[in-house]
Amino acid sequence: MKYPGTSSPFVSTSPGNGELVPGSRGGSADVGLKTGQCRIPRLRADASRNRERIVAAAREVFVEYGADAPLDEIARRAGVGNATVYRHFVDRRELSREVALSVMRRLADRAETAVVEEADPFEALRRYVHAAADERVGALCLLLSGSVNDHDPDVLEARDRLERAAEDVMVRARSSGQLRADVAAGDLFLALSQLTRPLPGRCCVDFDRFVHRHLEVFLDGLQAPARSILPGSAATIEELRKPA
Incomplete structure (x- = not known):
């Protein structure tokens, strides 16, 4: 693929x-x-x-x-x-808002498209996971750091749409019996953020060439039947939004 x-x-x-x-x-x-025509700024x-x-x-x-x-x-x-x-952008906060909105909207688009175009529910999840890496899902650290206003109506709308779209992809894969039952959307976003963030310094200059390889290993671990018992409980979106 x-x-x-x-x-x-x-x-x-x-x-x-x-x-x-x-x-x-x-x-x-x-x-x-x-002259005589409307001027459209x-x-x-x-x-x-x-x-x-x-x-x-x-x-x-x-x-x-x-x-x-x-x-x-x-x-x-x-x-x-x-x-x-x-x-x-008058300041960092305004730029952060624009980036967060852009990433959330693009990720939601990718999830919705994957569900429509992939007949196999797990292939839709696979497609979405790789697309999320390409769309730089790790930039959503802005939402967890307080860099973006949680009460901004546009941010709330984009976030809710993204969460619904991601949950839909996972629910379909789980209902088909292909996704293990002990993982949630929070697990997905946390793992994606960690696996797609470059290592510090110059020890891994061309990091992107490893990302999709490692995501395939991650996807193997998501498939049912589960080959291990996961410690702790599934990470939910609600938990990720809790203040520190």
């Missing part, structure tokens, strides 16, 4: 006629239209690409360094200056 991997000039309007003037750094993010294409690069880079860096990852490193990997980061 093959598992997928992860990862315009400024314009403004000339005074009076509303025509586009390429190369001008206007003070507005509006894209000008000819939107993020300039280059600014939108910068924002996407910053969020993508932040996902990687938060996985590697945790919630206190250096913003300088995020800017460097995104290929932008620090000032560009702060133009898009």
Whole structure:
């Protein structure tokens, strides 16, 4: 089975006629239209690409360094200056929120797609586990560290959707008799976060090449009939959300 991997000039309007003037750094993010048409404000294409690069880079860096990852490193990997980061995100908390929302929404999409497209429930789980690694599930450490407001309506909505989607994948696999009964969604997310986080330092530079290999070993351990008795009790999502 093959598992997928992860990862315009400024314009403004000339005074009076509303025509586009390429190369001008206007003070507005509006894209000008000819006189008589509506002006629809939107993020300039280059600014939108910068924002996407910053969020993508932040996902990687938060996985590697945790919630206190250096913003300088995020800017460097995104290929932008620090000032560009702060133009898009006023502080670390706002950037953390955007990254958490992006990861949760993408993970929920992957889970829902796996359920629809995979007839075999355990293959849907397998597909989701590998997709979660590619989507940098470890960046959700932001939710556990207090870096993101737990009461933010958008965060609550994205989190609830992700939890429902992940639970659905596991319930289907368990109901089919292929997933052992003594594991829960919390176990899944904890193991994924640990198995997909690079080792510190430079001792394992190309860590990604090991991730999917080790995830297959993990998936073997999830299959029923269970080959061992697990110590303790299953980790639930509710337990992960409890304050320290």
